[in-house]
Amino acid sequence: MPASERTSDRPSERRGAARTAVVWEALRSVLTDPAEVLDIGGGTGGFAVRVAQLGHRVTVVDPSPDALAALGRRADEGGVADRVEAAQGDVSSLLDLVPPGRADVVLCHGVLEVVEDPAAALDTIARSLRPGGTLSLLVAQRHAAVVARAMAGHFGQALTLLDPEAQTGQPGQPSRAGRRFTSDEVVDLLAGAGFETRAVHGVRVFADLVPGALLELEPGAAQALVELEQAVSGRPEYLPLATQVHVLATSAAG
Template sequence: MVRQELVARQLDERIAARYAVGQRLRVLDVGPGLGIQALRLARAGHQVTCLESDPAVLAALWEALWAEPEGVRERVRLVEGDVRDTGAHFPPGAFDVVLCHGVLMYVTEPAPTLAGLARVLAPGGLLSLLVRNAEALAMRPGLAGDWDTALAAFDVTEYTNRLGLRVRADRLADLTATLTGVGVPLDTWYGVRLFTDQAADHEAVPGPERLARLLDAEDRAGRTDPYRAVAALLHLCAVRRV
């Protein structure tokens, strides 16, 4: 919940900085998961395409979509396909905004994937990436007192996520260089989930007043050095060269 709320705030901020109020955008959400950001943007009036390779996730997305009003459903298109083949599914410059949240960690080599995302992004368009922060892999085990795992995390970019899968983290400097190389240089970046990264998956959401303060603190940390550099996730917003 913290992750989705913070990313929504940051994404809305970057969209407002680049586009006119009320402008209807063409959005691609690659690996949309439960569709939280995709449906939120569709409710705001944007045309949203979701690219997803997992049939089970697609089925869940269809179910969530049919719970929405007809006007929202009409603005969402679901496409079955792999993120690594994004450039083959859509024509060049087809989208004003491309979201790729929590996906690069499952891709062995990010550069070809990012090149494909850049290809379908219109000139001046916004690319939003959410990645695991390789510079902060020692934080979670260290704060939990798991010293062996913390020490090992300083020298690797792979880790075991909460689903028990071996996945990959990214370094900000590496992604910045790659984005520049594919013609979508980094514009702004944020840290996501710093103070709450130790929270258990089953932990109850706080009451409204405490939750509001929590989110404000996380939001401030995600925009402030040195805190944002050790957040669990990095939200990178890059802009396609005109």
Template structure:
């Protein structure tokens, strides 16, 4: 996650939430959805060049490096970047050689890397901290190779009233119908995106939307400190979330949207 609006004060709270219920659901769903796209678009033995923009503590970047891909993780917050380096140091030498971590802002991606440098670009949980996502998305498109995959995880503005409404915060719910800005669970000012608007933006930068999913349709109200269930209950929960995230009209009211565009 890129700290473009002073994310640093919330880093400890973010890291303490890793592995908790809501984080575990999000990570499991995005991983399944991303792997579905990679399997569909690339030969199973192809080693991909991956850029993870706003890689945070490196969870997704490490996972992809373990699978054999060449991964670059870009992160602007020093504490998050240090956490990623610490996690990487625990890995075998081969994985350490495949994951390259560097400091950098999501907004500068287009200037940091040559055009067409990556087969896959991930930008998860970053756009919500940008006042205007268009220039950043254009930079991501610039570094994406032809037929490359762009994976975005954003807060869903079309469902922004659900969480406060279901929690009984009627003033916030009414405001959410008209305003994309909100305060997230980390206490930070953030901004949600609408599927229609992002679809148009992606088409305009030459990376038209190929597939989209809902993330946390059914479980977004779980307490921050809740632990994920185990065994069969966990698998059935994920199966229900996965079904909701690919089924209309449920996916349209997911807390987050996972959009996958392909460079033309």
């Protein structure tokens, strides 16, 4: 089993492994040959450093200087400082920072929720990829967020998330703080930017719901949860329960 999917002995890392196992499994399927990887909004390098440790070159573009400093430290500690480059900027300035059409794989994880204009961001990302290159897109999934808010007693927030366009009066432009996507919306946005969707996976279907004590105390529970997450990730009926949706899409120019 790859190191990226093995559950840690440390309790704090067990839930993290369950949350990211599905994404890593998908990434492994596209990171077969040495690749030029661009991690947009890569933050402190949680994905970037591990991708570099698999032998790929990674450029992280992020507007936060603090995040990039933490990325530098993490890359040093991980022994991959020579394969990780940091560039301060955001997705709107991406093509001023990196050459267009060069990336084999772009990661855009947890970023589309906060950018000014998701459609424009995907259009820019498409232009950063080589023809036939792959986008790994991870976004917050709206239906699960509605359930989570309601379960916590935040009924007003749940209602806003239920139909964000009606609340803001701006079709397609819900408030930035509340932006979540359904899988259909993501696939439509990708098609609009010239991407062909290859795979859609539900991420964190159960991982956010399981009590921490269970993962800490029950032998084998963390590994069993990883396997359960992987088993349901490709089943459409579980997609609305997933905290996040992950999509692999190919730049249609290829």
